[in-house]
Amino acid sequence: MLEIREGSILLGADHKGAAVSLPLKMCNRHGLIAGATGTGKTVSVQIMAEAFSRAGVPVFVSDVKGDLAGLAREGADKDFLHKRATDIQLPDYGPEEFPVRLWDFYGEGGLPIRATVTEVGPLLLARMLDLNDTQEGVLAITFRVADDDGLPLLDLKDLRALLHYVSERRAELSAMYGNVSPASVAAIQRRLIQLEDQGGALFLGEPALDVRDLIRTTRDGRGVLNVLKADKLMMAPRLYGAFLLWLLSELFEELPEIGDPEKPKLVFVFDEAHLLFDGASRALLEKVEQVCRLIRSKGVGVFFATQDPGDVPDDIAGQLGTKVQHALRAFTPAQQKRVRAAADGFRPNPDFSTKDIITELGVGEALVSTLQKKGVPTPVARTMIRPPASRLGPLTATERKAIIREDELSTQYAKAMDSESAHELLAERADRMAMEAEKAESKAAQSKRKTTTRKRRSSRMTVTERAINTATRTATSTVVGALLRGLLGGLKRR
Numbered sequence: 001m002l003e004i005r006e007g008s009i010l011l012g013a014d015h016k017g018a019a020v021s022l023p024l025k026m027c028n029r030h031g032l033i034a035g036a037t038g039t040g041k042t043v044s045v046q047i048m049a050e051a052f053s054r055a056g057v058p059v060f061v062s063d064v065k066g067d068l069a070g071l072a073r074e075g076a077d078k079d080f081l082h083k084r085a086t087d088i089q090l091p092d093y094g095p096e097e098f099p100v101r102l103w104d105f106y107g108e109g110g111l112p113i114r115a116t117v118t119e120v121g122p123l124l125l126a127r128m129l130d131l132n133d134t135q136e137g138v139l140a141i142t143f144r145v146a147d148d149d150g151l152p153l154l155d156l157k158d159l160r161a162l163l164h165y166v167s168e169r170r171a172e173l174s175a176m177y178g179n180v181s182p183a184s185v186a187a188i189q190r191r192l193i194q195l196e197d198q199g200g201a202l203f204l205g206e207p208a209l210d211v212r213d214l215i216r217t218t219r220d221g222r223g224v225l226n227v228l229k230a231d232k233l234m235m236a237p238r239l240y241g242a243f244l245l246w247l248l249s250e251l252f253e254e255l256p257e258i259g260d261p262e263k264p265k266l267v268f269v270f271d272e273a274h275l276l277f278d279g280a281s282r283a284l285l286e287k288v289e290q291v292c293r294l295i296r297s298k299g300v301g302v303f304f305a306t307q308d309p310g311d312v313p314d315d316i317a318g319q320l321g322t323k324v325q326h327a328l329r330a331f332t333p334a335q336q337k338r339v340r341a342a343a344d345g346f347r348p349n350p351d352f353s354t355k356d357i358i359t360e361l362g363v364g365e366a367l368v369s370t371l372q373k374k375g376v377p378t379p380v381a382r383t384m385i386r387p388p389a390s391r392l393g394p395l396t397a398t399e400r401k402a403i404i405r406e407d408e409l410s411t412q413y414a415k416a417m418d419s420e421s422a423h424e425l426l427a428e429r430a431d432r433m434a435m436e437a438e439k440a441e442s443k444a445a446q447s448k449r450k451t452t453t454r455k456r457r458s459s460r461m462t463v464t465e466r467a468i469n470t471a472t473r474t475a476t477s478t479v480v481g482a483l484l485r486g487l488l489g490g491l492k493r494r
Contacts (some may be wrong), residue, residue, distance in 0.1 A: 002089050006280040007262065009051035011044075011324070013088035014381040015351070020198040022048075022322055024055055024263035026371040026399055027301040030292060030319055033269075034309040034342070035326025040364045042067055044324050045269055045305055046388045049225050052267050053098045058215050058223040062230040062244060062267040063462065070226050070391030072100035072403055084364065088384050096389035099224045101216075102403055105243060106199050108399055109229040111413045113247075114205050117153035118146070118368065120246050128200065128243040129191040138184040141177045142166050151422035155205040156192055160421035163189055166356055198236040201289060206417040211247075211254050213409060215266050234272065245288060252291045255298040265299035273304035274311035289315045309342045317345075321371040327361035344382035354380055 004010050007020035018211050033048075035041040042065065049059045049071060063069055074095035075081065085093035102110030117125065121141045126136040142162055146153050153159055166173060170180040192200075216224045233240045248268060258265070270276060277285065288443045292302055303314050309325065323345065343355035346369050358367060361382075368383040395403070404410060 002091065009048065009055060010090075010386055011047070011051075011370075012366075012383040013090075016111055017089065018381075020368050020370075020381050020383045021090050022055070022370045023373065023379050025360060025373070026182040026262070026321055026375070027052075027264045027267060028296040028299055029321030029371055029375070030296070030301055031303040031322030031324070032309060032312065032317070033303060033324045033326075034307065034328075035366070036307055036329050038363065039326035039361065040366070040385060041305060041307075041326050042271075043364065043388060043392070044326070044366060044385055045271070045303075046071065046390065046392075047386050048267075048303075050096070050098060053223045053225055054471065055263060056217055056221045057264055057267055058226065058270065059267045060214050060219065060226040060228070060247070062240075062271045064230045064234050064271050066231055066394040067392070068230070069100065069102065069229070069395045069400065071098045071225050071227065072102075073097050073391040073399065075389055075391050078392075081109050084384065084387040088386060090386055092152055093387065094389065098390055099218045099222055100268040100403065101224050101226050101407060101409070102229065102400060104229040105233045106202055107414075108232075110227070110404060111407060111409060112202065112416075113209050113228070113414070114203055114252070114413070115208050115246060116206060117145075117155065117159050117204050119208060119250065120204070120242075123284060123287065124242045124246050124249075127245075127280065128239050129188065129195060130238055131188065131191065135183070135184045135187050135191075137178065138166075138180055139188060141173060141180060144177065145169075145173065146422060151425055152419075154419060155423075156196060156201050159204075160189065160192060161423040161426045168451070182390045195239070198239055199233075200239065205287045206419055207413060209247075209250075209413070211250050213412075214251075229363060230271070234275075236273045237278070241278070241280075244270055245276060245284075249287070249291055249294070251300055252295045252298060255295075255300065258299045259297060261299045264301040267301045267303065269303045269305060271305045274307040274308070276304075276451075277311065277313055285313055285315070285482075289313070289319075292316055294317050308338060309345065310338050321362040321375070321377065323367070323369045325358065325367040326365070327363075328358050333467050347377045349379040349381065352382065357382055 002010065002013055004017040004019055005021050007025065008023045011020045011022055014020050015211055019148070033041055046068060049061060051070070052059050053143060061068055074097045077095065081089050082093070092333055103113050104110035105113055120128075122136065122140045128138055129135075129139075131139060142159070143153070145151070145166055150161060151158075152442070153162065166180060167182060168187045170182065172186075174180045195201075214226050218224065230240065232245070251266070251268070255265070268420050276288070280288075295302065299387070304320070306312065308328070309323075312320070317449060325346075328335070328339050328342060330339045340355055342357055346354050346367060348354060354367065361367070364385050366383050367380050369380045371377055451494050
């Protein structure tokens with residue numbers, strides 16, 4: 001029978017029959033779960049989520065295939081699962097369901113997740129929109145104007161209105177912050193249409209997610225498993241990556257420092273991690289690296305799941321203490337090189353060649369290395385991963401709806417809000433300008449009538465008087481026309 005260490009979660013058994021465990025105290029040192037398609041990577045994520053829940057640790061995981069939602073239901077009584085439990089001498093194995101909260105970026109298969117434009121910020125929003133450096137600079141100026149003028153940016157209509165406002169003031173703002181070109185503003189506006197087509201309007205708005213709602217336990221002490229339905233979101237890779245990076249940075253900003261806890265407050269699992277880093281700017285990568293380095297003191301453990309361990313940049317990979325490596329394929333010289341690099345990332349085991357074993361692992365097998373108490377990595381172990389107790393497969397539509405309906409947070413997040421923000425404030429400002437323009441026009445008309453009366457009294461005018469009168473009419477007409485042009489194109493309330 002496996003001897004499971006106290007304060008650890010069981011991952012499986014090594015080739016000698018010894019337990020391979022992950023100390024909870026080391027889970028905020030982050031980790032990597034890698035392997036080619038079909039090698040058991042998702043099941044490893046599933047059994048780790050189960051173990052964290054039993055230990056009272058909440059988990060947030062993106063479910064790109066739909067299978068992880070099965071954590072909410074008991075697993076089927078399958079012979080191959082019992083055989084694996086018997087092979088590794090797993091005690092008290094049986095079906096079990098876990099407390100699951102379903103989330104969905106689009107609000108269709110789970111509680112909607114929303115954030116305000118201000119919370120997302122210009123850096124991540126620029127990645128969502130795939131902006132170039134010049135356009136990103138104009139977007140940053142737009143956010144600065146919002147801060148300076150007290151204009152809350154909550155949703156896409158706020159951002160559109162403010163971009164129009166910035167464009168109208170581009171001469172003044174260019175002198176203060178740098179060039180604000182109409183072409184860049186127009187390009188951003190076009191990208192906002194694309195973002196809206198991808199569902200961005202559903203994400204950007206209120207009520208904004210309170211990240212503390214991700215860190216909950218049940219009355220019996222189990223950690224709640226937050227499962228994000230991400231199959232549709234995956235179709236917009238940049239949006240998916242930027243969204244998860246926003247969520248991680250929000251946790252970093254909102255959670256207090258707690259040092260090195262006995263177990264993490266939350267474990268965050270990024271599936272398809274390559275989408276977080278593909279095409280990311282250096283500034284964004286530096287931010288991610290900084291967040292990963294510092295968030296451990298907030299009690300958050302971050303695990304990246306991906307097909308190729310090389311998908312994770314070196315500066316971030318160097319911070320990953322736990323490694324679960326499933327089989328890799330090596331049919332080409334480039335793939336063989338990646339296999340050697342993956343093998344070199346483990347502490348050697350004298351019983352076998354890591355480089356050779358990586359390509360020989362069967363489904364449900366992995367090379368595992370964790371951190372010991374003093375932060376020293378264990379020698380790599382060839383591990384038979386324990387079988388999951390929850391369902392291997394997705395929920396039915398009926399089951400998903402029932403879980404959402406019974407969720408205590410459904411009334412808090414289900415319905416969108418539309419608070420007063422930049423769009424409304426700029427519309428009010430435009431209305432005031434229109435009234436002032438109308439008053440100016442009325443005053444000019446009154447002045448004209450008085451002039452006409454004076455003409456009737458005396459039709460003789462000097463050359464100077466005629467010049468002054470002409471200049472006044474021209475100036476008044478110009479002011480009114482400029483004001484009216486400034487009110488068109490979105491500033492007026494629709």
